[in-house]
Amino acid sequence: MIPAAANQFAFSIHAFLLTAFTLFQNVIYQCGNQKVSKISIAILSVVRLIAAVCFFLALSSHSRLWLISIFK
16 A cells, blocks of 8 residues: 555545535535636647547556556
8 A cells, every 4th residue: 555644645635625615615506607618628628639649558457556557
């Protein structure tokens, strides 16, 4: 197992809570006529595609540690 310090756990919990709070705000506040731009959707799609390719490569030939090092 990879050793981890207490501050690494604290940072991950902190990041999770802030992300959850931001998502909560996205749900409760009205957006009006605003929409996500096509460029943002395209960038997000490319990033998700790259992540999926790396994930399936890690399943077939590499270890999980390789996958973690790619997503750092």
